[in-house]
Amino acid sequence: MTEKQYTGTAPPLKHGAGKNPDVRNVARGLVEAATAAATHMPEGCTVVIDEGYNPRHGTIHSQHRVKGRAALDLCVVRDNKRVRNRGEDKTGLYTLLHRHILGEMTARYPELVPHLGHGCNFGTSSRHPEEPDLMHVDLGGDRGHIKPMISELGPVPNVEYGKLRVEWPPPEPKGPPRAWTEKMERRKRR
Numbered sequence: 001m002t003e004k005q006y007t008g009t010a011p012p013l014k015h016g017a018g019k020n021p022d023v024r025n026v027a028r029g030l031v032e033a034a035t036a037a038a039t040h041m042p043e044g045c046t047v048v049i050d051e052g053y054n055p056r057h058g059t060i061h062s063q064h065r066v067k068g069r070a071a072l073d074l075c076v077v078r079d080n081k082r083v084r085n086r087g088e089d090k091t092g093l094y095t096l097l098h099r100h101i102l103g104e105m106t107a108r109y110p111e112l113v114p115h116l117g118h119g120c121n122f123g124t125s126s127r128h129p130e131e132p133d134l135m136h137v138d139l140g141g142d143r144g145h146i147k148p149m150i151s152e153l154g155p156v157p158n159v160e161y162g163k164l165r166v167e168w169p170p171p172e173p174k175g176p177p178r179a180w181t182e183k184m185e186r187r188k189r190r
């Protein structure tokens with residue numbers, strides 16, 4: 001990839017359409033790092049938030065249930081199409097995004113870096129331990145067995161991290177609730 005792709009001019013992180021993640025209960029450092037990381041993605045890419053704090057997400061151990069320090073699920077959208085955010089990282093875009101998150105975290109909140117957990121290094125659930133959870137990033141600690149480890153790859157070289165000013169608290173999600181929340185409710189009841 002050429003250096004030109006890392007100009008920091010892509011749009012910052014956005015809320016995904018029709019979803020209502022609670023980002024105010026995600027640590028400020030993680031929201032800032034992910035928001036700024038999105039601006040380093042290649043042209044034509046945006047990054048949207050699918051999920052933040054959700055007390056009903058997954059199992060009781062889910063990092064999405066950690067109030068005030070919840071996980072984020074992110075989706076890369078390229079040319080208006082969502083890039084599959086679990087399983088093998090065929091495009092390399094999720095590995096790139098995680099490296100940028102690490103870079104922004106290192107520049108902004110170095111004390112949080114050892115806590116940064118990259119879903120591409122672990123499975124989407126205990127039932128699918130070999131399916132990388134590409135979209136997921138949290139503060140549950142650097143962990144996982146799926147290589148390469150983002151912490152070993154490190155940030156992308158020659159990128160200026162720590163520049164974008166990120167608003168805090170983040171804006172309220174737009175629109176009424178929420179097709180997606182309702183869908184999840186229906187799933188739980190089944």
Ligand SMILES: [Zn+2]
Pocket residue numbers: 051064071072073135136137
């Ligand atoms: Zn997640």
